[in-house]
Amino acid sequence: MxxxxxxxxxxxxxxxxxxxxxxxxxxxxxxxxxxxxxxxxxxxxxxxTREALIDEVIGDIAAKRLGDAARRAQACDDAWEGFAGYVTEVCELQATDPALGDVLTRRCPQAVRLMAVCDNTAAAAASIIDRARSAGTLRPDFTTEDLIFFLASNAALARAAESTGAPGWRRSVAFLLDGLRTAAAHPLPTAPLKPAQLHHMLVGEPAAS
Amino acid sequence: MxxxxxxxxxxxxxxxxxxxxxxxxxxxxxxxxxxxxxxxxxxxxxxxTREALIDEVIGDIAAKRLGDAARRAQACDDAWEGFAGYVTEVCELQATDPALGDVLTRRCPQAVRLMAVCDNTAAAAASIIDRARSAGTLRPDFTTEDLIFFLASNAALARAAESTGAPGWRRSVAFLLDGLRTAAAHPLPTAPLKPAQLHHMLVGEPAAS
DNA sequence: CCTTATCTTGACCCCGTGGTCAAGATGCCT
DNA sequence: AGGCATCTTGACCACGGGGTCAAGATAAGG
Missing domain, CATH: 1.10.10.60 (Homeodomain-like)
Incomplete structure (x- = not known):
């Protein structure tokens, strides 16, 4: 070259x-x-292609920041604190770095490294969720897909919220967490999403444009 | 003519x-x-203009459907049931009718009638929330702005979810509701959004394109 | 039926996107 | 310094959006 x-x-x-x-x-x-x-x-x-550029440029950053968040959560003594901190931290990443929000919502499905980051994040989330469920503090019917759904739905708003200096998403996360403690649980209306359904949902319709 | x-x-x-x-x-x-x-x-x-067309065409439908939902909630004997049903119903409207989702997220700020519908909806939501708070079942720190924030964040996903036949948003709503009961409440991390902040958030950045 | 005011049409403008490629410039190696 | 391989450029393609307007079509009334 x-x-x-x-x-x-x-x-x-x-x-x-x-x-x-x-x-x-x-x-x-x-x-x-x-x-x-x-x-x-x-x-x-x-x-x-756009994917090649983006993949190269965002891959490492995304892997590092999301990986760090997961490691911090897993290193946390208390399973619930780890879980709650993880959710908050990932939302914060989405709010401050739109690129990460787009990675998690699979906005660039051709970018293989980014998709790998996405998969790793899901795996990490699964283990964090598992631990908190096993500890009995996180309700047992909460799944990884539920978390990702929440993250995806918050992605757009978190970004907009940050730019106004009014972190509305922090309250959103707090409400969610309060609903996720075992003690707060009430029966859910529908079965959990299958991973394939979630995937299809995210790549199928790139969040309103 | x-x-x-x-x-x-x-x-x-x-x-x-x-x-x-x-x-x-x-x-x-x-x-x-x-x-x-x-x-x-x-x-x-x-x-x-686009606004004139849209306003004329969607105005009545939006007013009727959102108004009906609000009336049903207010007619409900139990304040909590009314509130929970209202949230669910509005989400369902968003999932089945993308236009309504866009109305609630103020995607078309020039359309005066739609904005009026939006304001009316907020007012109705406020009264439904008030009633449930007064009844002691809805946590007292939950505001109208929190509800609208939630609806906005769910708008895009609910639509996508519906098209896959996997109503993930129903579980999302259920988690939220479980976090909104007075018994589940833990202190919130930030002050409530001011109406102006919410407004600026919604019209300022039209949800990620 | 014929006139006229009203209405429709589609070509045209601007802007933006993604993407290609011949021609020319530039770095590099001898 | 010179010549070749590599690289850059910007004009160009096709597509789509919003928006305008002269010319032609057509409904309505005399």
């Missing part, structure tokens, strides 16, 4: 990172190129 | 109603015209 190509690739990566993290994963490629001070043709030359 | 103009207006209204209710309020005007078998120029002639 020639030096100038390398330089341009870096400029594009930088621009893409910044734009994705402040506006989400569906920023226009031409805008990224413009922002990087480079022709959009160059972007196509160097990365080919 | 000439007879053919009247006929075209009706065709456009019919098409607009159908498309809005199955795809939300931001359907393209050209698509509505196409669907009505009429030139898009005619649409502009007869209605001028």
């Amino acid at each position: 020639r030096a100038d190509a390398q330089r341009n690739a870096d400029k594009l990566r930088t621009a893409a990172t910044a734009l994705c993290r402040e506006r989400g994963l569906q920023v226009s490629l031409k805008e990224i190129a413009r922002h990087a001070g480079v022709s959009h043709g160059t972007l196509y030359n160097l990365f080919g | 000439r007879a053919d103009a009247q006929r075209n207006a009706d065709k456009l209204r019919t098409a607009a109603t159908a498309l809005c209710r199955e795809r939300g309020l931001q359907v393209s005007l050209k698509e509505i015209a196409r669907h009505a078998g009429v030139s898009h120029g005619t649409l502009y002639n007869l209605f001028g």
